[in-house]
Amino acid sequence: MKKILVVDDDKSIRLVLSTALTRSGFLVKTSATTAGFWSLLNDDNFDVMITDVGLPDGDTLDVLPKIQTLNPKMKIIVISAKSTLITAVRAEKKGAFYYFPKPFDLDELIGLVNKIFETSGLLDQKPLVEDENLVSDKPSLYESGPIIGKSKIMQDTYKIIARLIKSNITVLINGEIGTGKKLLAKSIHDLTFSDKKPFIKLNIKNFRIINEDLSFYLNDKNHNSVYINDIKNLDGGTIFIDQVCEGSQAEQYELLNFIENFNLINNQKSLKANTRIIATSKKDLIKLVEKGDFREDLYYKLNVMPIYLPSLRKRLEDLPSLINYFINTFNVKNNNKLSIDELSLNFLKTYHWPGNIQELRNLIERLSLSISNHKITVSDVKDHLKNSFEINENDENLTLENLIEKRISKLTSSFNDNSINMNVYDEFIRTVEKPLIENILNYTRGNQIKASSILGLNRNTLRKKISELGVTVRKVRKNSL
Numbered sequence: 001m002k003k004i005l006v007v008d009d010d011k012s013i014r015l016v017l018s019t020a021l022t023r024s025g026f027l028v029k030t031s032a033t034t035a036g037f038w039s040l041l042n043d044d045n046f047d048v049m050i051t052d053v054g055l056p057d058g059d060t061l062d063v064l065p066k067i068q069t070l071n072p073k074m075k076i077i078v079i080s081a082k083s084t085l086i087t088a089v090r091a092e093k094k095g096a097f098y099y100f101p102k103p104f105d106l107d108e109l110i111g112l113v114n115k116i117f118e119t120s121g122l123l124d125q126k127p128l129v130e131d132e133n134l135v136s137d138k139p140s141l142y143e144s145g146p147i148i149g150k151s152k153i154m155q156d157t158y159k160i161i162a163r164l165i166k167s168n169i170t171v172l173i174n175g176e177i178g179t180g181k182k183l184l185a186k187s188i189h190d191l192t193f194s195d196k197k198p199f200i201k202l203n204i205k206n207f208r209i210i211n212e213d214l215s216f217y218l219n220d221k222n223h224n225s226v227y228i229n230d231i232k233n234l235d236g237g238t239i240f241i242d243q244v245c246e247g248s249q250a251e252q253y254e255l256l257n258f259i260e261n262f263n264l265i266n267n268q269k270s271l272k273a274n275t276r277i278i279a280t281s282k283k284d285l286i287k288l289v290e291k292g293d294f295r296e297d298l299y300y301k302l303n304v305m306p307i308y309l310p311s312l313r314k315r316l317e318d319l320p321s322l323i324n325y326f327i328n329t330f331n332v333k334n335n336n337k338l339s340i341d342e343l344s345l346n347f348l349k350t351y352h353w354p355g356n357i358q359e360l361r362n363l364i365e366r367l368s369l370s371i372s373n374h375k376i377t378v379s380d381v382k383d384h385l386k387n388s389f390e391i392n393e394n395d396e397n398l399t400l401e402n403l404i405e406k407r408i409s410k411l412t413s414s415f416n417d418n419s420i421n422m423n424v425y426d427e428f429i430r431t432v433e434k435p436l437i438e439n440i441l442n443y444t445r446g447n448q449i450k451a452s453s454i455l456g457l458n459r460n461t462l463r464k465k466i467s468e469l470g471v472t473v474r475k476v477r478k479n480s481l
Helices: 011-023 034-043 060-070 085-094 106-118 152-164 181-192 228-232 249-267 285-291 296-302 316-334 342-348 356-370 378-384 400-412 417-421 424-443 448-455 459-469
Strands: 003-007 027-031 048-052 075-080 098-101 171-174 199-203 216-219 225-227 238-242 276-281 305-308
Touching (some): 003 034, 034 048, 075 106, 085 152, 098 152, 171 181, 181 238, 249 296, 342 378
16 A cells, blocks of 8 residues: 655644545554654655644754655655745755645645656656755745735745746746735745846846847846846846836837847756746736737747736735734834734725735835824724725726725725625625616617627516616617718
8 A cells, every 4th residue: 555644743634634545545644743753754664745844843844855865755745834935945945745835725635645646757756956056944034024925826826936946937927016026026036046146127128139149238227237248157147027018019029039049048058047037017918919019929938937926905815914014014114013903904904905015015104104002093094095995997907896896895894783784785786787787778779679688688687677776768769861
């Protein structure tokens, strides 16, 4: 039988994993401590080890290389409640076969174990080894900084970054304004290279062909000139290109030529992690390609490894961690003891956050400088967001879904103890349906057959809704010419 070792100081997790794996046909042994799993590893050969990071008598990641020396063929799956970017990176560096943040999907984990035994290629895979050029295991800003979050989409992002740090693959980071694209790019750079490697900040307007030999002139924000010959000599580092969506067709062409020549140079080097290109865009580039506003060939040159940073409203479960981080940051900066109450935190979860994490940071900074007491209250938050619930139709990120979300947020922020008696669903659907039907009927000049076809409704259903909603039907004849 295939043997699995499960290590976790949480008895319930050991029980759940042991039961699920045993039912899947595996022979399972468990341990709650570092000392316990060493005893088991010395007495038996296991095919897979599933282990937590933080145990009562030690950190498992610290001894992962030693475990692999003892049993090089054993695959190690790391699970951790410390769901930070640095944990994912450490697990990757130390040679873990896979990393699962807690809470994990049990079916996904069991599926991975089954796949290990089903796929011979995985069994032959060599364990990952340390690279002295990678980030050290000491805690850094990435463990408690803005690149944090326990939401599934952020955990998936950590996994991608952990895989990226041993390559020079081109990365395209997509996301709305204020989601942290620049910070993520710098994080990837810092986790991949030593401090001495350059992080060259550019935008699409910085690329200019000098002559027919395709020599390039780059000018970063500090007016430092970088030529193609200089790039040939770069031994690691990152060329960061911000907002590629804002380039003209001519600028896109020049960037495309640069990337093609850059790739030729970079691919000739034998180092594990050479110079990398990271680009960002606040707009959906594939939509720009479809409209003819962005070169398709350039899109595919950039979109080698896409990373999508979600808007803050899509990951509200991360809001408390971000708020606490910014409060602690400004407490240190301003020598303050600011905190936030539960009501304020719940109120902020109803906000739309069009400016995303940057807007949240600005809000906490304003509050830290303006309020006289040490506790952020709902009234403090409302005072600073009093105009923010208004809909700005010029917002480039505004969609129908955004509009609805804003209205629902405004509605729920006004709830009180009597709200439980409200028929919120029916009232909201009625509010949406009436203007929709009225506008379609106006478009069809009162023709209900045509309107029902556009709406996708049965004609009798449309008539019923017209009556129930009190929709006014104005039949308008076309003027004869």
